[in-house]
Amino acid sequence: MLNRSLYQINQHTNFYIKMENASYHAGQTKGQALEKGNQLLDKAGNAAQSAKESCQNAGQQAQAKAQGAVDAVKDAVNSNK
Incomplete structure (x- = not known):
């Protein structure tokens, strides 16, 4: 009975360790996605700024x-007077 309780x-x-690991990896993945x-x-902001400057120059x-x-x-008009 004691062995069964220890096993459980x-x-x-x-199970809880696996859940914590999964949660940790999910947090890591979320952080990486946010950074990306x-x-x-x-x-995109740099490209927009560059396009704006190009249009202004043009x-x-x-x-x-x-x-x-x-x-x-x-x-030409003044020289013909």
């Missing part, structure tokens, strides 16, 4: 070219 206690103890998600968000270049064309037309 041992079985329950092993944060890394992906950082990369817009400034287009504006400068348009201003140059306007100035060239003005000079």
Whole structure:
């Protein structure tokens, strides 16, 4: 009877240890997933910032070219007067 009780206690103890291990690994996996998600968000933010800066640069270049064309037309009109 004592051996059976000790066996049952041992079985329950092993079960709880396995549950704690599973919980620990689930927490580890969750932490890794959160970290990966944060890394992906950082990369997405960096890509968005880079795209924004590229668009701003392209817009400034287009504006400068348009201003140059306007100035060239003005000079041509003024030189014909």
